[in-house]
Amino acid sequence: MTVVLADPGFAVDWNWQRHLTVWALAGRPYEPHFDSKVLEHELPVQPTSERQAHAAARNWWRAQGRTQALAALRESASQLGR
Numbered sequence: 001m002t003v004v005l006a007d008p009g010f011a012v013d014w015n016w017q018r019h020l021t022v023w024a025l026a027g028r029p030y031e032p033h034f035d036s037k038v039l040e041h042e043l044p045v046q047p048t049s050e051r052q053a054h055a056a057a058r059n060w061w062r063a064q065g066r067t068q069a070l071a072a073l074r075e076s077a078s079q080l081g082r
Helices: 050-080
Strands: 002-007 010-014 019-026 033-042
Touching (some): 019 050
Antiparallel strands (some): 002 010, 010 019, 019 033
């Protein structure tokens, strides 16, 4: 797995195929660590390089990934509160 995108509170890693995994981060800002898996996303086309994976992850994250990740965290928190 390779981290291809980091955003405050989240990291996105790529499995060298078509799958991106979004992780919630925990810990101090200068020492973050993966806390829990938030969601998975399958890219429509497999990137052939790490550079393409970075670009695909960035485009997906900006278009819909961040919104989906925040919704998944809210859903998870509401289920814990039941």
